[in-house]
Amino acid sequence: MSIDTTTSGNGQPLQSLDEWEDFVKGRYSEPGKTAEECQQSRKPTVGHDPEKKQSEFRNYEADARPTVREFYRLNHTNQTHEFAMAKRRQFLGLDRMKMGVWEAAEYLNQLVDDSDPDTDMSQLEHLLQTAEQLRRDGKPRWMILTGFVHDLGKILCLWGEPQWAVVGDTFPTGCAYSRKIVFPDFFAANPDSRDARLQTRNGVYEEGCGLDKVALSWGHDEYIYHVCKDYLPIEGLYMLRYHSFYPWHRENEYDHLCNDDDRRLLSAVRDFNPYDLYTKSHTKPDAVALRPFYEDLIREFFPEKIRW
Numbered sequence: 523m524s525i526d527t528t529t530s531g532n533g534q535p536l537q538s539l540d541e542w543e544d545f546v547k548g549r550y551s552e553p554g555k556t557a558e559e560c561q562q563s564r565k566p567t568v569g570h571d572p573e574k575k576q577s578e579f580r581n582y583e584a585d586a587r588p589t590v591r592e593f594y595r596l597n598h599t600n601q602t603h604e605f606a607m608a609k610r611r612q613f614l615g616l617d618r619m620k621m622g623v624w625e626a627a628e629y630l631n632q633l634v635d636d637s638d639p640d641t642d643m644s645q646l647e648h649l650l651q652t653a654e655q656l657r658r659d660g661k662p663r664w665m666i667l668t669g670f671v672h673d674l675g676k677i678l679c680l681w682g683e684p685q686w687a688v689v690g691d692t693f694p695t696g697c698a699y700s701r702k703i704v705f706p707d708f709f710a711a712n713p714d715s716r717d718a719r720l721q722t723r724n725g726v727y728e729e730g731c732g733l734d735k736v737a738l739s740w741g742h743d744e745y746i747y748h749v750c751k752d753y754l755p756i757e758g759l760y761m762l763r764y765h766s767f768y769p770w771h772r773e774n775e776y777d778h779l780c781n782d783d784d785r786r787l788l789s790a791v792r793d794f795n796p797y798d799l800y801t802k803s804h805t806k807p808d809a810v811a812l813r814p815f816y817e818d819l820i821r822e823f824f825p826e827k828i829r830w
């Protein structure tokens with residue numbers, strides 16, 4: 523299927539969720555740097571033609587695929603503060619089903635999209651690859667497990683939620699949008715842009731109130747955080763809840779909404795990010811061989827069934 527055929531406004535512009543992740547990985551091509559710093563370091567220093575304008579260097583926003591651009595347009599247009607609150611009410615009662623963590627990973631693995639099966643990872647493979655890299659680097663067992671569960675919130679897609687309400691770089695709703703959020707101009711179409719009360723620096727929040735009180739745009743991060751809240755250490759829970767909050771952990775924005783706990787735990791979110799973003803390799807992990815290790819690890823932290 524050609525890329526252009528999917529931009530017809532069906533609300534699911536991406537051929538696969540990987541398209542969003544690949545875009546983020548390109549935009550943040552260097553660990554720990556802001557999007558602008560990454561763009562600067564893509565500028566060639568040897569043989570650099572001084573006549574070449576800045577715009578001729580690869581700019582991930584300008585060069586984004588139409589599918590990715592349309593995805594962000596829908597995300598920024600529809601993720602209002604009221605939407606973010608309504609989705610919390612809809613999903614955070616965790617009354618849909620009870621299932622174990624490995625079972626949830628297999629359930630998520632039904633999510634098959636139009637990606638190329640020969641080169642792209644399945645959802646389970648991405649989780650195993652992230653976790654296995656943490657394991658190879660000698661990280662603590664709770665962190666390996668955090669890697670294994672971090673994207674299980676994408677099961678929201680299986681319950682009919684559109685892509686723009688499951689993935690995407692998250693941002694605070696109910697207060698001014700940072701210009702460092704990817705494609706900031708798309709916020710002009712968000713109804714909250716026309717509500718002056720929601721466009722001040724703090725909006726509906728108080729300065730330094732702490733991120734726990736801030737409704738980020740709705741997606742798989744917030745959902746999996748609530749599913750795992752009683753079972754993992756606070757560092758792991760921050761990794762789950764904020765792994766897509768690039769405006770905070772990469773762009774250093776929204777510090778004025780943070781409290782001291784958030785500032786202390788930001789380093790945990792940053793430690794985790796490279797494992798999510800940069801571990802995609804073409805060697806597929808062997809799920810059958812790895813299953814006993816992960817079943818043991820899951821049993822160490824989670825009961826047999828948890829609420830979803």
Ligand SMILES: [Fe+2]
Nearest residue numbers: 672673765766
């Ligand atoms: Fe994710």
Ligand SMILES: [Fe+2]
Nearest residue numbers: 648672673798
């Ligand atoms: Fe991920």
